[in-house]
Amino acid sequence: MLKFILRRTLIMIPQLFLLSLIVFVLAKAMPGDAITGAFAGDPNATEERKEELREKFGLNDPWYEQYGRWIGNAVQGDFGSSYMYKQPVTTLLAGKVGNTVLLALFTLIITYIIAIPLGIVAGRWTDTWADKLIVTYNYFSFATPLFVFSLLMLFLFSFILGWFPIGGSVDIKIEEGTWDYIVSKMEHLFLPVMSGALLATFGTIQYLRNDIIDTKLKDFVKTARAKGVPERKVYTKHILRNSLLPIAAFLGYEIAGLIGGSIFIESIFSYPGLGQLFLTSIGARDFTVVTALVMILGTATIIGTMLSDIILSIVDPRIRVE
Amino acid sequence: MSLLKINDLKVHYPIRGGFFRGVVDHVKAVDGISFELQPGETYGLVGESGCGKTTTGRAIIGLNKATDGEILFEGTDLVKQKGSDRRKHVKDIQMIFQDPYSSLNVRKNILNIIAEPLRNFERMSPGEELKRVQALVDRVGLNPESIYKYPHQFSGGQRQRIGIARALTLNPKLIIADEPVSALDVSVQAQVLNFMQEIQKEYNLTYLFISHDLGIIKHMCDRIGIMYRGRFVEEGTAGDVYNNPQHLYTKRLIAAIPEMDPEKRFEKTHLRQSINEEYRTNYDNYFDKDGRMFDLKSISTTHSVALQ
Amino acid sequence: MTENLLFEIEIYRLYKEEVFLGNSVLEIENLRASFRIKGDYYAAVDGVSLTVHENEVVAIVGESGCGKSALALSIMGLHNLKTTKLEGQVNFQSQNLLSLSPAKLNKVRGKDIGMIFQDPMTALNPLATIGRQIEEPMDYHMKLSSAAKKKRTMDLLRRVGIKNEQRIYGQYPHELSGGMRQRVIIAIALACDPVLLIADEPTTALDVTIQAQIMDLLKELQNQIKSGIILITHDLGVVAEMADRVAVMYAGEVVEIAEVRELFMNPLHPYTRSLLNSIPSNMEAKAKLHVIEGIVPSIQNLDRIGCRFAPRVAWVPEEDHETNPQMHEVKPNHFVRCTCYKNFHFPEGRVGEKDYVAT
Numbered sequence: 002m003l004k005f006i007l008r009r010t011l012i013m014i015p016q017l018f019l020l021s022l023i024v025f026v027l028a029k030a031m032p033g034d035a036i037t038g039a040f041a042g043d044p045n046a047t048e049e050r051k052e053e054l055r056e057k058f059g060l061n062d063p064w065y066e067q068y069g070r071w072i073g074n075a076v077q078g079d080f081g082s083s084y085m086y087k088q089p090v091t092t093l094l095a096g097k098v099g100n101t102v103l104l105a106l107f108t109l110i111i112t113y114i115i116a117i118p119l120g121i122v123a124g125r126w127t128d129t130w131a132d133k134l135i136v137t138y139n140y141f142s143f144a145t146p147l148f149v150f151s152l153l154m155l156f157l158f159s160f161i162l163g164w165f166p167i168g169g170s171v172d173i174k175i176e177e178g179t180w181d182y183i184v185s186k187m188e189h190l191f192l193p194v195m196s197g198a199l200l201a202t203f204g205t206i207q208y209l210r211n212d213i214i215d216t217k218l219k220d221f222v223k224t225a226r227a228k229g230v231p232e233r234k235v236y237t238k239h240i241l242r243n244s245l246l247p248i249a250a251f252l253g254y255e256i257a258g259l260i261g262g263s264i265f266i267e268s269i270f271s272y273p274g275l276g277q278l279f280l281t282s283i284g285a286r287d288f289t290v291v292t293a294l295v296m297i298l299g300t301a302t303i304i305g306t307m308l309s310d311i312i313l314s315i316v317d318p319r320i321r322v323e
Numbered sequence: 324m325s326l327l328k329i330n331d332l333k334v335h336y337p338i339r340g341g342f343f344r345g346v347v348d349h350v351k352a353v354d355g356i357s358f359e360l361q362p363g364e365t366y367g368l369v370g371e372s373g374c375g376k377t378t379t380g381r382a383i384i385g386l387n388k389a390t391d392g393e394i395l396f397e398g399t400d401l402v403k404q405k406g407s408d409r410r411k412h413v414k415d416i417q418m419i420f421q422d423p424y425s426s427l428n429v430r431k432n433i434l435n436i437i438a439e440p441l442r443n444f445e446r447m448s449p450g451e452e453l454k455r456v457q458a459l460v461d462r463v464g465l466n467p468e469s470i471y472k473y474p475h476q477f478s479g480g481q482r483q484r485i486g487i488a489r490a491l492t493l494n495p496k497l498i499i500a501d502e503p504v505s506a507l508d509v510s511v512q513a514q515v516l517n518f519m520q521e522i523q524k525e526y527n528l529t530y531l532f533i534s535h536d537l538g539i540i541k542h543m544c545d546r547i548g549i550m551y552r553g554r555f556v557e558e559g560t561a562g563d564v565y566n567n568p569q570h571l572y573t574k575r576l577i578a579a580i581p582e583m584d585p586e587k588r589f590e591k592t593h594l595r596q597s598i599n600e601e602y603r604t605n606y607d608n609y610f611d612k613d614g615r616m617f618d619l620k621s622i623s624t625t626h627s628v629a630l631q
Numbered sequence: 632m633t634e635n636l637l638f639e640i641e642i643y644r645l646y647k648e649e650v651f652l653g654n655s656v657l658e659i660e661n662l663r664a665s666f667r668i669k670g671d672y673y674a675a676v677d678g679v680s681l682t683v684h685e686n687e688v689v690a691i692v693g694e695s696g697c698g699k700s701a702l703a704l705s706i707m708g709l710h711n712l713k714t715t716k717l718e719g720q721v722n723f724q725s726q727n728l729l730s731l732s733p734a735k736l737n738k739v740r741g742k743d744i745g746m747i748f749q750d751p752m753t754a755l756n757p758l759a760t761i762g763r764q765i766e767e768p769m770d771y772h773m774k775l776s777s778a779a780k781k782k783r784t785m786d787l788l789r790r791v792g793i794k795n796e797q798r799i800y801g802q803y804p805h806e807l808s809g810g811m812r813q814r815v816i817i818a819i820a821l822a823c824d825p826v827l828l829i830a831d832e833p834t835t836a837l838d839v840t841i842q843a844q845i846m847d848l849l850k851e852l853q854n855q856i857k858s859g860i861i862l863i864t865h866d867l868g869v870v871a872e873m874a875d876r877v878a879v880m881y882a883g884e885v886v887e888i889a890e891v892r893e894l895f896m897n898p899l900h901p902y903t904r905s906l907l908n909s910i911p912s913n914m915e916a917k918a919k920l921h922v923i924e925g926i927v928p929s930i931q932n933l934d935r936i937g938c939r940f941a942p943r944v945a946w947v948p949e950e951d952h953e954t955n956p957q958m959h960e961v962k963p964n965h966f967v968r969c970t971c972y973k974n975f976h977f978p979e980g981r982v983g984e985k986d987y988v989a990t
Contacts, residue, residue: 220753227707227748228768228819229741232733238767242758318803319757371838478926508694508865508927513909513920520917535839538868542911542920561916579843581868583912585891588872592850595843 005314009307020299021075025068028292071292080293085285090293094275098297100170101274104197104266105259107190111198112255116205117248123206124213124244125236135206143203147262151196151269158192165192168271193270197262201255205248212244219243250313257305261298324398325359326529327383327497332356332392334378352378354553354615355392360497365523365530367544367561369537369576375553376533380499383531384418385409396497414444417490421502423482427474433460433485434470440492455492463488464518480511484518491526499531504539516543537580541565546625549573554616559626569628571609574598653685656827656859657706662719662729664698664705666930672716673930675701677883679719683827683859690862690874690891694906696927698883699863703831705729706861707746708736723827742772745820749832751812755804761788761815762800768822787818790855792848810841814848821852828853828860834869846872867910871895876964879903882928882939885958889965899961899972901944908977921977938969946978947971 055061059070074081080090123135159167170189175182216222217240225239226232264276271277275294282290314320335349353375360366368376381387383394385401394401396412404412417440420426427436437456441447447455457467463484465477474482483503490498500519504512516539523530534540540547540561547564549556549572557570568574575598582591608631611617619627659681665672676698683689691699704710706721708728721728724743728736740746748754755764765784769775775783781800788796791814804812813833820828833849834842846869853860862873870877870891877894879887879902887900898904908921925943933939938952956969 220748220750221756223709224746224748224754224764224816224819225756225767226709227740227746228822229737229739229771230767231737231771239756243756246758317758319805371840480926509867509906510694510909510921510923511926513911514922516911517920517922520919536911537839538910538912542916542918575840579839580912581842581846581866581872583868583871583895583910585871585874585895591872592847595847 002314006311009310013303013307016303017300020303021072021296022068024292024295024299025071026064028288028295029064029067031286031288075293075296080296081289083282083287083290085282085287085290090289093278093290094293094297097273097275097278100272101260101263101267101276103186104190104193104263104272104274105256107194108197108201108259109252109255111194112201112205115198116202117209117245119202120206120209121213121241124210124217125240127210127214132210135210139203139206142200145200147196147200147265148269150200151193151266154192154196155269165189170273189272193266193272196270197259197266201259201262205251208251209244209248212247213240216240216243246313246316249316250309252312253305253307253309255305256308257302260301326362326397327360327531328393328395329359329379329383330357330393330395332379332382332394333390334375334382334387335390351553353382356548356550356553356555357619358548358555358558360529360531362496362529363523363527364545365532365543367540367547368531368533368550369535369540369547370550371535371576373552374550376550377501379550380418380501380531380533384416384499385413410444414440414493415496417493417495417498419483419486419490419498419500419503422506423479423486424474424506426486427482429474432471432473433465436474436485437470437489437492440489444493459488459491460485462491462522478511479507480514483507483515487515487519487522491522494526495528497529497531499533501533502535503532505534505536512539519543537565537576549576551616555619555629556616557626557628558619559623563623563626567626569622569626570630571598571602571605575602653687655682655684656723657681657683657861658720658722659702659706660720660722662702662705662721663717664701664710665716665718666701667714667716668931673933674935675883675930676705677935679880679883679885681878681885681888683861685826685859686853686857688853688860688862688873688875690864690870690877691880692864692867692870692877692906693880694865694927696929697880699865699880700831702880703746703829703861703863706829707740707744708733737771741768742823743825744827744829745822745825747813747816747820747828747830747833750836751809751816752836754816755812757804760801760803761807765815765818765822768819772823783822784818787821788815790821790852791815791818792844793818809837810844813837813841813845817845817848817852821856824856826858828858829863830860831863832865833862835864835866842869849873867906868912879906882933883930884939884968885966886940886968887966888958889962893962893965897965899965899967900940900969901947901971901975902940904975904977905943938971940969941971944971944975947975951975
């Protein structure tokens, strides 16, 4: 088992290297650079001045030298400085990572709290009114675009009803560490989490429902019934265990997806996290920040998939590693 | 000259393991077998699942790569042939698969299924092609009008006939039949077996008949090779093998055939008991010190056994 | 198993078969199992009556689609009741299984009736250990401490011929071969000392040598436990080796019932005779095998009036068949449906090879 995890971790190294290379090259290939971004709208900036700065920051060096410099620093935790915010990228991100992780984590939990019972009900009692209702909800959540739904939620619950704050991650007037602080955090999280979760249930419900319908017909379920196992236990002990297995395994992928998916939600709810920072940085061509962010999101994805592999190898005896 | 001569054929698959997923060992699916097929005969390859009989068939037709050895078809070694040279010969060797449900493409109609080999190997006008396919369909006992139907519209036995028609399109010399009737009910099985015997005479076919069912093999085959763990255990005419089995494994296999006479069921159980007893006590005598089966030694002109 | 024991079994069998049949364990009366297809119900098991006695192996034989598996599942109540209609009576321990509530039926299944399934590769839960799966029926039917359950499970594993039971106990199904898994499935069926065993094609998915082992094991166990066994199979060889009595099924009906030696020596119904003649090992090498014309009709297309086998023996004159075929006792305990067996003969020449097999 340990060997498997170790090998799986080692495989990450070339993956990450490749990722960093792609990110860097793509960033370089985009039109403009940090200098154009920094002086955008500044009529006093002359071409000579910009060229001078480029020379100074090493932006005229061959790409591989720039890459070497960048990756060397990145490994030591230094992603350079943001041109826009005039502070080290690491400091800039530190304040935002927590918010995004919190958002992703709660979205994930709420998604599962909604999706797993619904999937089970729909799968076990197929073709009943409950199943039809759930399937209908599922199609709606699949078809509704995230930004439309989020805006609707924001409009209804914040503007019209005024139940929840319109933006931010916490009320700035409240002191950190108090009970009120936590409550305020939760209030700010509620709408973005619900908007994300209600639409993210689609995959889990659909998968669970189909898998239960399949598993119901498996021979080992027939064996269980022939043993005289009561119907309720046939579900809890045989069908659900088998059907929930892939859901557990997808956990890693879900985390990766949610961190990537935070971009929309955070922008709409003006929630100060990585996603929002990502959009503003692209707008400002703040490449040091963008590359660092893409690296972080990419790494999260790679770790997520690794997590999935490891979870699966733990819960499923068929692929359990000796 | 024999139609097909297999010399010391080996098919090995690597097993990967260890930290860097290196090749640590090989699965010896087929581990040095030799046999010959004379034109017009039916040669049976028998054994239990995993003995390498299917791998052998697939290696001959080129679906599995031979690791070592020779596959001489009319004197040409197919193992050494590449690309188009091989295709020329492959045309003369066709295969009938086990499962008539999954070996036919469900999205193609019968015309397209049967005509496919023709399109690959021969240039024919659509008119000629249609005539040829209709003749074949008629020959395998299906209504020529049914060529525009799809596989799901046929029963299992009929699908297997379609599989046979497809194998016959190029006038092959050798047909490898891999468990052709295992998925069928007995009465349908009888249809297909009878039919295979008829077309054998008519088209002068040679069969390599692969099966785990000793009853069917005995019924169909002139000569038989018994396989176990990638090696030959015993080879001989149907009479040699069934009436005078020499190797313990062959005896065990034959004793395992259910007895069709209820009166003799206890004798049969006794026979199995004593063979199993010998199997337990004498097992090691039938293998060399590496646990590998001995090479075949002939004990009569037709009969050979893997004994020390 | 010692030679002596085998000898005893033999003597016992001879005694049993010729002298008496024990008390009946299961009485099926006019059982009809119909499946809903596009709104209508079609009977797959159509009026089957059958009795199974103590210490008796009754084989139900027929080709796929004849209703033999549907019959087994009906007895166990394993059909989906939303799409299946069950009529008639399945009397077991003086209650009709068909009229029991699910809760009451669960007190019977796995305890007094055990079932062995066809495919050992799929019949075990991939996520539970072998030990757990054998102990599961004991959880519901027996009041045992977990230590007692474990002990019982070890005994069962040894009884089904598994030697390293300590190790197997904690293993998962994928770690075992097909033959081993089938032994485990038999152990599950035997877990609570059933008085009736239903074995649905117990050897079909296995290799020949494993099949022989499982057959011998079942024979040995049957002699120990003295329960009634319903053996469902399409393989007449398995029937000849295992059965005491045989019921041949065609198109949802039993067409012939007889004691096993009688059936093989003196088969009467045209379907039974056709089946026996289509088996390669029954015939001379390279001889023509008998082919049954046409195909088994699907339950929707089945003509339920008159002799159901008539379309497949087209050369038999219409007046030879009964209009409403009944079971006739032609000899003591030998029953045949319809009168068409009386003058039945196989046609000369190319048996059953019409120009087009079917369209």
